[in-house]
Amino acid sequence: MLKSRGLRPIQVILILVALSAVSITLFMTVGAKGSWGFVLPFRGTKILSMVLVGYAIAVSTVLFQTVSHNRILTPSIMGFDALYILIQTGLIFLIGSGGVAMLDPCLLFACQVVLMIVFSGILYRWLFSGSSRSLHLLILVGIVFGVLFRSLSGFMQRVIDPNEFVVLQDRLFASFNNVDTSLLAVSAAAVLATSLVGWRFMHTYDVLALGRETSINLGVNHTRTVTIVLVLVAVLVSVSTALVGPVTFFGLLVASLAYQIAGSHKHALVLPVATLLAIVCLVGGQFVLERIFAFDTALSIVIDFVGGIVFLALLIRGNTR
Amino acid sequence: MIEICNVSKTLGDTIAVRGVSLQIPRKGVTSIIGPNGAGKSTLLSMVSRLLPMTAGTVTVDGLDVTSAPSDLLAKRLSILRQDNRISSRLTVRDLVEFGRYPYSKGRLTPEDREKAAAAIGFLDLEDLTERFLDELSGGQCQRAYVAMVLCQDTDYVLFDEPLNNFDMKHAVNMMKLLRRAADDLGKTVVLVLHDLNFASCYSDYIVAMRDGDVAHQGTPDEIMRREIIRSVYDMDVEIQDVRGRKITFYYT
Numbered sequence: 245m246l247k248s249r250g251l252r253p254i255q256v257i258l259i260l261v262a263l264s265a266v267s268i269t270l271f272m273t274v275g276a277k278g279s280w281g282f283v284l285p286f287r288g289t290k291i292l293s294m295v296l297v298g299y300a301i302a303v304s305t306v307l308f309q310t311v312s313h314n315r316i317l318t319p320s321i322m323g324f325d326a327l328y329i330l331i332q333t334g335l336i337f338l339i340g341s342g343g344v345a346m347l348d349p350c351l352l353f354a355c356q357v358v359l360m361i362v363f364s365g366i367l368y369r370w371l372f373s374g375s376s377r378s379l380h381l382l383i384l385v386g387i388v389f390g391v392l393f394r395s396l397s398g399f400m401q402r403v404i405d406p407n408e409f410v411v412l413q414d415r416l417f418a419s420f421n422n423v424d425t426s427l428l429a430v431s432a433a434a435v436l437a438t439s440l441v442g443w444r445f446m447h448t449y450d451v452l453a454l455g456r457e458t459s460i461n462l463g464v465n466h467t468r469t470v471t472i473v474l475v476l477v478a479v480l481v482s483v484s485t486a487l488v489g490p491v492t493f494f495g496l497l498v499a500s501l502a503y504q505i506a507g508s509h510k511h512a513l514v515l516p517v518a519t520l521l522a523i524v525c526l527v528g529g530q531f532v533l534e535r536i537f538a539f540d541t542a543l544s545i546v547i548d549f550v551g552g553i554v555f556l557a558l559l560i561r562g563n564t565r
Numbered sequence: 566m567i568e569i570c571n572v573s574k575t576l577g578d579t580i581a582v583r584g585v586s587l588q589i590p591r592k593g594v595t596s597i598i599g600p601n602g603a604g605k606s607t608l609l610s611m612v613s614r615l616l617p618m619t620a621g622t623v624t625v626d627g628l629d630v631t632s633a634p635s636d637l638l639a640k641r642l643s644i645l646r647q648d649n650r651i652s653s654r655l656t657v658r659d660l661v662e663f664g665r666y667p668y669s670k671g672r673l674t675p676e677d678r679e680k681a682a683a684a685i686g687f688l689d690l691e692d693l694t695e696r697f698l699d700e701l702s703g704g705q706c707q708r709a710y711v712a713m714v715l716c717q718d719t720d721y722v723l724f725d726e727p728l729n730n731f732d733m734k735h736a737v738n739m740m741k742l743l744r745r746a747a748d749d750l751g752k753t754v755v756l757v758l759h760d761l762n763f764a765s766c767y768s769d770y771i772v773a774m775r776d777g778d779v780a781h782q783g784t785p786d787e788i789m790r791r792e793i794i795r796s797v798y799d800m801d802v803e804i805q806d807v808r809g810r811k812i813t814f815y816y817t
Contacts, residue, residue, distance in 0.1 A: 447671030463639025463667040509653035
């Protein structure tokens, strides 16, 4: 059964757990100067946010690819995070940075997530709930939506007061070095809630991957399940974009790798493998950048560079399975 | 019994199926024939709830397919369409075991595994169980899908052009197998077929459709007549008795 590789899925997961434990330990301890009472909480929040982001991106990408029946599109390529940025910009444009600052950040985040769910529901549901559509049409629609959202945000950013723009930029250009920690608790709660909902459908994802008609034949309520998955994806993308800003190709990178090494089609294995890979990439990558190369560049640039190459390679190989 | 009552389907401006009423009897093989665009596949998709109907009702053993819970229907009726593309990398065994999903919801019991093994044996796929679907030929792949549908163990089994991708030998084997599924396993098999001679040799009942409506229905002997085939296909054919079967000759 495992003729091409010697590792069983469970071994892959154990190796990845070990790797992520190593990278987290390294990140927490290497180059620590001064009191541990400061270092550990300081780095701990960074780790926590990277784990949350890794989990959110990996799970949202794999689930999105399952409901869209392809392995090239990701929520970011389809413009989900551009939509989140548009909502952020629109809020500042409409009520001003003063008004936004007055609001409770958790409440604000909740409002943004709700808006995100409503809009992504309207925009994307028809794409996936109907009969199968061509991959090229989907990519095209995604690019057009992405450009539309970015242009609208760009327009509003040019029109608003420069001071407000600075506030906005501060919110949007977050990187892994400068995580918005005020949102950490509410993000963790949102991720936990989506995971609890998503867990109940774990066995359905494998069937959904068989395509709309086969899954209906096997008794899955396709439209309802796809809608639920898209809502979960919208929440997870909101979490990751709120914490670190858009990382376009990271999801594609970890999802493609996860399909390769998981050695199984089962989501119960692919999802943890993708999540662990994401954590290893983020924490390990951040460690290498910060401690070894002493770069002050954002990890997301490196990730997008590598991920973009993988995306092109997948497109050229025509590997749309 | 499948009862189709005044079912219509409009796609944009065109009417694909116009007010079809039809009863498909329990047990046996029923074939739906007709020219391209006659609405055969559309009708089958609506019966199997893959496509919502514009008007009308379909009931399967008294269950209305639009309102009955989908997982309950999945234990009564299964459908196999022509083109099936899967994005995940599955082995034949994985695919066939998915046929047990309506019963096991992903947790296979030993009984489920037995049924899957039986379906694999029924389709003579034992040598291919661990092969990945993308390594198989079109015909082998089609057989794996048929095994999945049989593994689902429903009273009603619907096939949309099951002979696609098959050479002569496999086409005949498939029809014999469907016949056996009806005779030995007591299933109700409904097929959309393009090959009139297969329909004539293997069906108990033939429904001929044209322009979105049922034009004729009856036993093979009643349908395989020159004037009926002409009125359905607008084509003159010769029909001869060969070894007690009605065979059409339409190649020249």
